[in-house]
Amino acid sequence: MLSISRAEPWMGNIGYLARLNANRSLQWVAVMFHSNPFVGVHFQGTSAVFTNNWGNRLLLGLMNPALV
Secondary structure (H helix, E strand, C coil), X not given: CCEEEEECXXXXXXXXXXXXXCCCCEEEEEEECXXXXXXXXXXXXXXXXXXXXXXXXXXXXXXXHHHC
């Protein structure tokens, strides 16, 4: 099982994207300090699609060796 997470702090200008493995151990995390917060995430095939509060999307291919 794969888990993808996103969050934003109360200020709204810092957020993170993270991937957890089946044991809920952290595999990777990306921290954004100067961007709009991500407010949604969903799977699209073998990719994760993150959406920020302006409707912009970031598509990450989860089969990419750097993101596995």
